[in-house]
Amino acid sequence: MIAAARCLLRRDLLLALRRPSDVGTALLFFVIVASLFPLGIGAEPNLLRSIAPGVIWVAALLSSMLSLSRLFAADHADGTLEQMLLGVSPLGVIAAAKVLAHWLVSGLPLVAIAPLIALQYDLPAALYGTLALSLLLGTPVLSLIGAIGAALTLGLRGGGVLLSLLVLPLYVPVLIIGAGSVDMASAGLAPDGQLMLLAALLVVAAVFAPLAIAAALRISTE
Amino acid sequence: MRWFWFASPQTFFPLAGSIARWCAVGAALLAAAGLYVGFFVAPTDAQQGEAYRIIFIHVAAAWMSMLLYVVMAFWAAIGLAFNTRLSAMMASALAPTGALFTFIALWTGALWGRPTWGAYWVWDARLTSELILLFLYLGFMALQAAIDDPRRADRAGALLAIVGVVNVPIIYYSVQWWNTLHQGASVSLTRAPSMASTMLTGMLLMALAFWLYSIAASLARVRCIIKERE
Numbered sequence: 452m453i454a455a456a457r458c459l460l461r462r463d464l465l466l467a468l469r470r471p472s473d474v475g476t477a478l479l480f481f482v483i484v485a486s487l488f489p490l491g492i493g494a495e496p497n498l499l500r501s502i503a504p505g506v507i508w509v510a511a512l513l514s515s516m517l518s519l520s521r522l523f524a525a526d527h528a529d530g531t532l533e534q535m536l537l538g539v540s541p542l543g544v545i546a547a548a549k550v551l552a553h554w555l556v557s558g559l560p561l562v563a564i565a566p567l568i569a570l571q572y573d574l575p576a577a578l579y580g581t582l583a584l585s586l587l588l589g590t591p592v593l594s595l596i597g598a599i600g601a602a603l604t605l606g607l608r609g610g611g612v613l614l615s616l617l618v619l620p621l622y623v624p625v626l627i628i629g630a631g632s633v634d635m636a637s638a639g640l641a642p643d644g645q646l647m648l649l650a651a652l653l654v655v656a657a658v659f660a661p662l663a664i665a666a667a668l669r670i671s672t673e
Numbered sequence: 674m675r676w677f678w679f680a681s682p683q684t685f686f687p688l689a690g691s692i693a694r695w696c697a698v699g700a701a702l703l704a705a706a707g708l709y710v711g712f713f714v715a716p717t718d719a720q721q722g723e724a725y726r727i728i729f730i731h732v733a734a735a736w737m738s739m740l741l742y743v744v745m746a747f748w749a750a751i752g753l754a755f756n757t758r759l760s761a762m763m764a765s766a767l768a769p770t771g772a773l774f775t776f777i778a779l780w781t782g783a784l785w786g787r788p789t790w791g792a793y794w795v796w797d798a799r800l801t802s803e804l805i806l807l808f809l810y811l812g813f814m815a816l817q818a819a820i821d822d823p824r825r826a827d828r829a830g831a832l833l834a835i836v837g838v839v840n841v842p843i844i845y846y847s848v849q850w851w852n853t854l855h856q857g858a859s860v861s862l863t864r865a866p867s868m869a870s871t872m873l874t875g876m877l878l879m880a881l882a883f884w885l886y887s888i889a890a891s892l893a894r895v896r897c898i899i900k901e902r903e
Binding site (some may be wrong): 574597603604607608609610613615617619620621623663666667670671673 | 801805809811812815816817820825828829833835837881888892
């Protein structure tokens with residue numbers, strides 16, 4: 452069971468490595484979206500500083516959603532997914548491994564590049580830690596919830612737009628708590644409570660989302 | 674067991690028809706009574722003036738919007754677990770009514786907010802969660818509409834409804850979680866309500882009317898779905 456998960460994780464990461472442009476696009480999208488905001492609303496430093504956590508989080512949300520439709524699409528198209536469904540290892544474990552791979556190539560780079568955006572927005576350096584930690588805890592939740600939507604919309608016409616309609620409302624608590632933690636830290640308060648709430652969301656999502664993803668995959672492929 | 678006898682769409686069809694008819698009549702009568710109490714009997718509010726009278730529609734619609742999502746998720750879960758055709762049909766029949774009430778709650782809330790708060794829309798936690806609830810309803814309906822195979826549509830929608838139902842308690846507890854602008858609940862089961870009894874009567878009458886309307890509308894819709902599919 453663990454071996455199957457590890458094998459799948461290795462395979463997905465290898466596939467992503469062989470096609471670095473896919474990973475790069477989502478990351479570039481994150482940077483571009485975040486860079487558009489100052490152009491739209493003006494470069495007033497105080498304003499930028501106050502909207503930075505929200506903008507970074509929204510950009511992370513959109514960027515992680517963009518790559519979701521690819522999560523199961525290729526495996527579905529070439530029949531690999533059906534083999535996984537028929538295989539002996541539990542589908543929940545397979546789903547969890549695929550989500551982990553997705554997060555490693557689309558979520559983790561966001562965490563690494565977020566301080567750069569924070570620099571653009573003149574966010575005090577003391578907040579980088581909170582920002583990175585909140586993204587580190589929050590982006591896996593986004594991948595887990597998003598994978599449910601990706602599995603449900605597998606092979607549907609207009610899947611991409613539909614996926615955003617399904618998934619974005621469910622992202623809202625993560626956005627509120629994630630951006631809220633950075634806001635709290637910038638107000639000089641301890642963000643521990645918000646970060647713990649994020650961690651709690653992560654634990655709950657990590658336990659239940661793989662089951663939901665597995666159920667959704669079964670529904671979509673039967 | 675009579676209950677399971679009615680679980681079949683064929684036998685449920687005539688029953689749904691008569692229940693829907695009686696509930697529609699009851700809803701009309703109760704709404705007339707509730708609106709009369711609300712507009713002519715209930716006293717003017719000391720702080721909010723006449724503008725508060727929108728609550729007779731607003732509060733009942735907001736209650737129904739949240740309740741209907743739970744009911745929808747319940748039927749969706751039953752349908753997913755026991756593979757009963759009628760449960761899934763009930764879930765898809767409830768969604769438009771729920772979306773309607775969510776929209777009415779948001780709309781009347783905006784009309785109430787303008788004279789009272791000075792703005793049609795504020796980013797208060799409750800308003801925001803109600804808006805998200807509307808998106809959840811719309812997402813549910815969009816997903817079902819995008820899938821041609823009714824069986825897959827039912828099951829996919831059911832899973833989405835169950836995932837989304839996590840949002841309903843967040844709406845309910847949002848007032849306690851984020852301390853914001855929306856006034857706390859004035860009606861609770863554990864203590865005396867902080868409003869005049871005629872206001873409460875009007876509100877409860879409207880709530881009952883909306884209950885009966887929801888039953889009537891969703892049963893009428895489920896009859897259409899049964900006819901379409903069977």
